[in-house]
Amino acid sequence: xxxxxxxxxxxxxxxxxxxxxxxxxxxxxxxxxxxxxxxxxxxxxxxxxxxxxxxxxxxxxxxxxxxxxxxxxxxxxxxxxxxxxxxxxxxxxxxxxxxxxxxxxxxxxxxxxxxxxxxxxxxxxxxxxxxxxxxxxxxxxxxxxxxxxxxxxxxxxxxxxxxxxxxxxxxxxxxxxxxxxxxxxxxxxxxxxxxxxxxxxxxxxxxxxxxxxxxxxxxxxxxxxxxxxxxxxxxxxxxxxxxxxxx
Numbered sequence: 157x158x159x160x161x162x163x164x165x166x167x168x169x170x171x172x173x174x175x176x177x178x179x180x181x182x183x184x185x186x187x188x189x190x191x192x193x194x195x196x197x198x199x200x201x202x203x204x205x206x207x208x209x210x211x212x213x214x215x216x217x218x219x220x221x222x223x224x225x226x227x228x229x230x231x232x233x234x235x236x237x238x239x240x241x242x243x244x245x246x247x248x249x250x251x252x253x254x255x256x257x258x259x260x261x262x263x264x265x266x267x268x269x270x271x272x273x274x275x276x277x278x279x280x281x282x283x284x285x286x287x288x289x290x291x292x293x294x295x296x297x298x299x300x301x302x303x304x305x306x307x308x309x310x311x312x313x314x315x316x317x318x319x320x321x322x323x324x325x326x327x328x329x330x331x332x333x334x335x336x337x338x339x340x341x342x343x344x345x346x347x348x349x350x351x352x353x354x355x356x357x358x359x360x361x362x363x364x365x366x367x368x369x370x371x372x373x374x375x376x377x378x379x380x381x382x383x384x385x386x387x388x389x390x391x392x393x394x395x396x397x398x399x400x401x402x403x
Contacts, residue, residue: 157306157321158281159398162200162340163211163265168192170262171201174238178259181232182218182225182269184280195399198279204338211338215266215285222271223255229269230257241266278323286339286390291317291330293387298328300361301384304354304394305343335388342393348380354394355382366391375399 165171172194176186179196188195193202199218204210220226227244234240242258250256253273261267270282288294295317298307302319310318315331326341345351352369359365367383375381378397386392 157324157326157343158198158279159342159344159393159395160195160198160200160340161216161281161284161342162193162202163214164204164208164338165201165261166204166210166263168194168201168203174233174236174261175201177236178229178233178238178267178269179218179280181228182220184218196280198281198399200399209338210263211265211336212263213265213287213334213336214339215268217256217268217270217282217284218280219282220269220271226255226257226269226271230259233259238262242268281324283324284326284341285329286326286388287333287336288328288330288388289335290387291315291328294328294330297358297361297363297386300363301343301354301358301392301394304345304350304357307343336390337388339390340393341390342381342395342398344398345394345396348396351380351382351394351396355384358384363387367393 184196186194187197193200220229230244239260241260244257247254247256251272255272256268256270258266258268298319306321307319310320310325316327316329318325318327355369364385366385369382372379372381376397379395380397381393381395383391383393
């Protein structure tokens with residue numbers, strides 16, 4: 157589903173320590189790291205800026221290869237002093253095979269390791285839950301860009317709408333929680349034309365551009381992307397030649 161998900165963090169060193177600790181327990185090591193950004197395949201953390209404040213109100217679930225790995229994730233986090241947000245255990249309210257554990261990262265975001273029968277390969281992210289102010293307009297935005305991003309409709313409930321990809325899901329949730337802030341979602345495109353069509357469709361539907369289609373050599377020699385803002389102000393990108401295929 158995701159080329160990459162990027163969150164800004166208040167203090168990069170503190171968040172890098174947290175994610176290295178808990179993702180390392182899942183057998184995941186950074187695929188790249190610098191003074192500005194640290195990346196685990198399709199998940200990235202970066203220092204904040206005046207334009208890009210720290211992400212808040214996000215839930216991210218990471219793929220665990222086994223229930224024992226879920227236990228190790230939670231144990232590594234709690235033993236390192238990070239906040240427990242739910243001990244390892246079955247969560248049949250999600251699916252009968254669902255086994256997860258929850259922690260809080262240094263910015264208070266909910267971070268989970270999960271193993272279930274539908275766990276698939278392809279990225280380190282299993283799912284995201286994104287708080288929204290109003291469900292209908294948020295869902296309408298993602299329905300607008302769905303055909304250009306490979307999204308398909310998933311589960312629906314009174315306060316939520318799920319979208320599915322090849323190996324991950326994300327859900328928009330309007331259950332009284334604060335809207336998620338400072339999130340960047342990038343979806344892979346098969347060619348430049350799809351990037352152009354993604355941007356044109358969003359603007360035709362009245363959504364705001366956050367960067368016209370074009371090359372971004374600062375991200376990679378073949379990087380071609382376009383950016384729009386969803387109704388809650390999150391930065392959504394379509395990219396060809398993006399980060400998911402590089403080391």
